[in-house]
Structures are given as structure tokens and as C-alpha cells.
Amino acid sequence: MEMEKFQYDNKIVRMFFWATVIWGVTAFLVGLTIALQLPAPVFNFGTSWLTFGRLRPLHTNAAIFAFVGNGIFMGYYYSAQRLLKARNFSDVLSKVHFWGWQGIIVSAALTLPAGLTSAKEYAELEWPIDIAIALIWVAWGVNMMGTILKRREKHLYVAIWFYIATFVTVAMLHIVNSLAIPVSFWKSYSLYAGVQDALVQWWYGHNAVAFFLTTPYLGLMYYFMPKAAQRPVYSYRLSIIHFWALIFLYIWAGPHHLLYTSTPDWAQTLGTVFSIMLIAPSWGGMLNGLLTLRGAWDRVRQDPILKFMVVAVSAYGMSTFEGPMMSLKNYNAISHFTDYTIAHVHIGALGWNGLLTFGMLYWLAPRLWNAKLYSVKLANVHFWLATLGIIFYVIPMYWTGITQALIWKQFTPEGLLVYPNFLETVLQLVPMYWTRAFGGTLYLAGSLIMVYNLVKTARSGAPIPDQEMEAAPLKPIVSEPGEHKHRWLEARPMYFLAAALVAVAIGGIVEFVPMFVVKSNIPTISTVTPYSPLELEGRDIYIKEGCFNCHSQMIRPFRSETERYGEYSKAGEFVYDHPFLWGSKRTGPDLHREGVGKLKKPDAWHYNHMDNPRSMSPGSIMPVYPWLLERSNDYADLPMKISAMRTLGVPYAEGYEDVALDDLKKQAEGIVANLKDSGIETSWDKEIIALIAYMQKLGTGILPN
Amino acid sequence: MLSRIYPGADGLQFFQGLSLVLFFLVFVGAIVMIVTMRKGYISKMSNMPLESGDDQNNGGHL
Numbered sequence: 001m002e003m004e005k006f007q008y009d010n011k012i013v014r015m016f017f018w019a020t021v022i023w024g025v026t027a028f029l030v031g032l033t034i035a036l037q038l039p040a041p042v043f044n045f046g047t048s049w050l051t052f053g054r055l056r057p058l059h060t061n062a063a064i065f066a067f068v069g070n071g072i073f074m075g076y077y078y079s080a081q082r083l084l085k086a087r088n089f090s091d092v093l094s095k096v097h098f099w100g101w102q103g104i105i106v107s108a109a110l111t112l113p114a115g116l117t118s119a120k121e122y123a124e125l126e127w128p129i130d131i132a133i134a135l136i137w138v139a140w141g142v143n144m145m146g147t148i149l150k151r152r153e154k155h156l157y158v159a160i161w162f163y164i165a166t167f168v169t170v171a172m173l174h175i176v177n178s179l180a181i182p183v184s185f186w187k188s189y190s191l192y193a194g195v196q197d198a199l200v201q202w203w204y205g206h207n208a209v210a211f212f213l214t215t216p217y218l219g220l221m222y223y224f225m226p227k228a229a230q231r232p233v234y235s236y237r238l239s240i241i242h243f244w245a246l247i248f249l250y251i252w253a254g255p256h257h258l259l260y261t262s263t264p265d266w267a268q269t270l271g272t273v274f275s276i277m278l279i280a281p282s283w284g285g286m287l288n289g290l291l292t293l294r295g296a297w298d299r300v301r302q303d304p305i306l307k308f309m310v311v312a313v314s315a316y317g318m319s320t321f322e323g324p325m326m327s328l329k330n331y332n333a334i335s336h337f338t339d340y341t342i343a344h345v346h347i348g349a350l351g352w353n354g355l356l357t358f359g360m361l362y363w364l365a366p367r368l369w370n371a372k373l374y375s376v377k378l379a380n381v382h383f384w385l386a387t388l389g390i391i392f393y394v395i396p397m398y399w400t401g402i403t404q405a406l407i408w409k410q411f412t413p414e415g416l417l418v419y420p421n422f423l424e425t426v427l428q429l430v431p432m433y434w435t436r437a438f439g440g441t442l443y444l445a446g447s448l449i450m451v452y453n454l455v456k457t458a459r460s461g462a463p464i465p466d467q468e469m470e471a472a473p474l475k476p477i478v479s480e481p482g483e484h485k486h487r488w489l490e491a492r493p494m495y496f497l498a499a500a501l502v503a504v505a506i507g508g509i510v511e512f513v514p515m516f517v518v519k520s521n522i523p524t525i526s527t528v529t530p531y532s533p534l535e536l537e538g539r540d541i542y543i544k545e546g547c548f549n550c551h552s553q554m555i556r557p558f559r560s561e562t563e564r565y566g567e568y569s570k571a572g573e574f575v576y577d578h579p580f581l582w583g584s585k586r587t588g589p590d591l592h593r594e595g596v597g598k599l600k601k602p603d604a605w606h607y608n609h610m611d612n613p614r615s616m617s618p619g620s621i622m623p624v625y626p627w628l629l630e631r632s633n634d635y636a637d638l639p640m641k642i643s644a645m646r647t648l649g650v651p652y653a654e655g656y657e658d659v660a661l662d663d664l665k666k667q668a669e670g671i672v673a674n675l676k677d678s679g680i681e682t683s684w685d686k687e688i689i690a691l692i693a694y695m696q697k698l699g700t701g702i703l704p705n
Numbered sequence: 706m707l708s709r710i711y712p713g714a715d716g717l718q719f720f721q722g723l724s725l726v727l728f729f730l731v732f733v734g735a736i737v738m739i740v741t742m743r744k745g746y747i748s749k750m751s752n753m754p755l756e757s758g759d760d761q762n763n764g765g766h767l
Binding site for chain 1: 731732735736738739740742747748749750751752753754755756758759760761
């Protein structure tokens, strides 16, 4: 048969290679900065742009979408061309994909510290950027499916299935979770409210972990691990079962992020059951990866690339066993809202994603520049720094997580909380926060050594943009008698894509439809009223400052929580919350009943507390917010906000947007008068006034009007 | 559990059973499918990443 000559595009791989390196270091640096801010808030240098609430989303976005995202694309562009025996479908699309993705990252780096956020975890970017993400993602998908269609290899290797599932599922998750009504160019409200918003968000959030941090990396593992070990994958059969089971089961597990919350029990139970089942396919993948090294374990001692990969896959195994354990309600009652979760995600992010990426970078560099790795010794040093960094990071975080949970729940023999003041529980953790920062420093130092090693390697060789290749063209695909079903499917990529979409859509549909259609899932409470205009504006300041990154608004039905915070949270209290603000971590106390009962504080307390938290709570690790006392708001967007909320179903009367500002002023003047009684002079239009109004509204929905 | 989501709805027991059977069949089907796969095909697929000529510098990276 006549062979066709073609070329692999190595240039695009190199572009993503450097993007991965640069954004990786950036993500670690931002992570270290916020890690230092916890024991020492002074590390925000008193600027609004660098406060924990704004930088934490930047850190997570940089780690997930910039570092791991570019890592995915680097590995994809290298492996897919070779597995498909074809150059990328379109060089233009490859470039659009690269520059578009970097543009999105830069826009995230500018908007998140500015406080422009939708408040949805790992989906914080505002709507114009969301649209750009969808377009660039589709550009990658078209480029991928185009390459698959013009391939010269009939069957699709398992890595390609993982790439297809990643593309189709992330597109679905991103679009559904990002649906929102824009108020202005940089402000929007989620289409969903309260419990429904929470369910959609954690369906997205959990599956961002599944389909951004896991499935593409499993694809990369199935390509680069056999390459590095020079051994075929241990069991191709296992990879088929593990693939279909993983994508089918993962999508259901989102509600395990909402255990003991106001989400209906049936959804929580589904989340738990599917999470437990997930152990099987997850460990199937892990074992398949580790057993690929059978007969090559002696090389693991000498080869730093294999070391990185072995520890990465082991971290994947630990993380995917721990995840289902944390999905059990009894376990979750301890781990949730604490640093335990932070330890868990960093086993995954630093261990699984980080170390596998480093392994790929070290493997690719000599092949992209036709050179030998500059220093194997430095790569080994990096391996140990990274591994020790992870250990110094996660052990203190597990420790603080369990400590937090236990001291939150500790009662005296008389039945009173041993630590009624939340701050006391935080101060116990400060030494561990320093230790965690030390772990982060080691990890960052290792990555800087890697940068040096990779730059030296690149300089010692010469880049080869196009790599000559030849292969026989693909014959038209026809069914062969007795052809195996999966072979049939693999040979038809568009059917494969459709089958993967069906597998991942089922879980979401089964969970969403009853939640949106059946009213009894969210019992209404007649005393719950929409936010007043001033409270709504205050809520937007709460969102802008990222307060939800440290404060939950979800009191779980435990005595230790109702004793500390008041009545447990009810689904009906959140029906006007676009978006929901339950949070996922309590670095500070829960705020859901901040405006009622024993937690209610005078307006002046809030004023002074935001100016300097330590003036009201000595030793507090909360950042200072003096700019809230200085900044004025002209509330020009208020009519748009009221109209948008009405469109979403909040019962503001028709035409209320025209008079809302009058109501806002009236309420603000009341707070200004209160503050004056306490000797504080300020004006109605300061941001702090709106925030105080929101604080005083919290939790009042269950009070008789 | 379904009766809690759709309170008062009759006849939904059928769907509960159906979903269980479907779930079971899909996984049994997948297992049957992989058990009956031919060895030659599996070996070809497993070795796909290791084909020579793919990498510019295949003589060792260290």
C-alpha cells in the first residue's frame, strides 16, 4: 500500500509546554501567598486586590485551568497526533486554541483580584469570559474531532477516548453551570437559586475535578506511562471497563459536596452511593497505571520521570479512596468545612496532577529539543522537594482538619460548648498553617529548579517544529463480519462522542429534573422575603470581596452547630439567593444567622470589625477592609439588578426598579443614624453601609414578620 | 426513594425496577464484551503508544 507523508506539529506542543511551566509556577506562587496570609494577614499588604477572598479563586483557577489546563493540551497535542497518525486538523485552530486559552487566563488574572466574580467555585469568571471559554473549548473540540476524522489509524487508543469524554463533558458542565442573567458587562446573577444553584454548582464543581483533573490526565497516563516505562499498558480490557464505569458513575456524585446541607436527602444519598461505587473504576485506573511498570520497577530507582509518575498515580489512588470515604455522612460530618478537604484536594492537585505533569515535562523536553535532559540529578532533587513539599503540606492540613472538627464539637459535661468563641478554635491552628506554608515553599522551590533544568535542556538542543512521518491512509470504514462491538464503536468517533455524552448526561438529568420540577423538594417559608435594594447591594459586596471563601452560610443540623450558630438552615430560606453562598470552608465562623439571635451584633460592631477585625476580635486572622469605609457607590446598576432578579423569579413589583433607590437611601440613612449614635460619622453611600444591611438581614427569614 | 421524590405517584415502581435492570445489564454487557475480545486486537491496541518513529529522540531521554 502507498504510504502518505505528513508532519507532526511539535511547535504547538512546545507552546503549551512553556505555558504549563510558567502558569504552574504562578499558581504555586499565588498558593504560597494565600497560605502565608492565613497565619499572617499582613501578607496581603493592605490592598484589596491581594486579600485572601480575591486571591483564593485566582489560585484555584490558575492551578486548575492554567497549570493543569495547559498540561492537558501539551500532552494532548503530542499524543493525539501520534496515536491518530495525523497532523492536527487545523494549525490555525491550534493557534486560536493556544492564544485564546492564554487570553482567558490573563483575563482571569486581572478580573478575579479586581473582585469580579460569579461566586461559583472554580467557575468564578464572569459571563463575557465564560463565553470566551466556551468558544475556545469548542475550537479545541473541532480541532480534535477533525484530527480524529482524518486519522490514518482505524482504532482509537484508550487515551483518545478520555480526551473525547473530557471535551464533551466539560462543555456540558461549563455551559449549564454558567447560565446567568447579565446585569452589566462584569456582573451577572446565576439563573438558579439556593438549593438548585447548589446542586448545579456541585454537579459542575465535582465533575470539574472528574473531567478536567482526572479523565484527561488518565488519558495522558495511558500514553506517557507506557512511553516512559517502555511497556504496554497492563490491561487494555481493564481500561475499557474502567473508562465507561468512570464516566458513567462520576457524574452522579456531585451532591456529596452537600451532605447535611438543606439539599434533599435523596440527592445526598445518590451522591454517597455513587461515590462509593467510584472506588472500583478509580482504582482500576490506578492499578492499571502501576501494573504497567511490571518488570520495570528496577528502572524506577534510576529514572526520575518514572518516580514522578509512580508517586502521581499513587496519589491518585489515595485521593480516590479518600474521596468516597469523605462522601460517607459520618466521615463528612468531621471533614466538611475544615482543612481536611484542603489536604484531600492537594493530594490530588500537587500529587496526581502536579507530579504527572512534571514527569511529562521531563519526558517531553529531550524529545521536543532533540537533546539530553540537562541534569538528571536536579530532576531527582525536584522529585524529593516536591514529594516532601506535599507531605509537609498535607499532614498539617489533615491535622488541622480533624482538630477543627473535634474542637467545634466539644461539649462540657453540662452540655455547653467548650470553645464557644470560634476564634479560639482558629488560633489553635496557626502553627500548622505555618508548617503548610513551609511545605508549599518546598514544592515551589522544586518547580523553580525544574524551570532551570528545562531551560538548560532546551538551550542545549534545537527545536524541530515539524517532524516527518509516513503512514498508510485509512481505508473507508466498513463493518467487518464478526467485528467486536467496542471495535465497531472505536472506529466511529462521532458515535463514540454521542455514546460518551449519553453516559455523562444521565446522572445530571436524573438529579436535576426532580429538583427543578417537584416543588416539595424545597418547602417554601412564608416569612422569607426578597432582599431589600440595600441588602442586595451589600450581598454583591460580600460576593465581590469573596467572603464566602472563608465563611459558610449553611448551619448543619448538628447540636454543635445549632448551639453555636442558631437554628439550622432550611431549603426555603435560599429561594432568592442568586447565586447561593453556602461556601465550602470555615476559616471563619458560619454567618447564616449573623443577623438574628445571640450572634446579632450592633451596626457599629460591623463597622469597626471591617475596618480592623482585631479591634473587635483580638488575634483574628481576618484581613482588614478599610476601603469599604471609604468607597462610595452611586448604585447606577440598581435598576438593572432589580429587573434581572425579577426576571429570575424574585417577586419585586413591576416598576419597583424606578423607586428602589429611594428605599435604599431610606434604609441606609437608618444605619447611618445608628452609627452616629455610636459616635461614627459616615454617609449613606459608603459600601460598608450596604454590607452592614446584608449582615443584619442574614438568617432573619425564619423570624415572624 | 422515588416515592419521596414523586409523592403519591403510582406505577413508578416499574421504573425503579427498570433502572436497576438496565444498570445491571449495561455492566454485565460491558464485561461480556471485554471478555470476548480477541487477543491479537488487544495486543495491537496496547502497543499503540510504543510504535517506533513517533518520537524525535527515542534513544533514551536521560
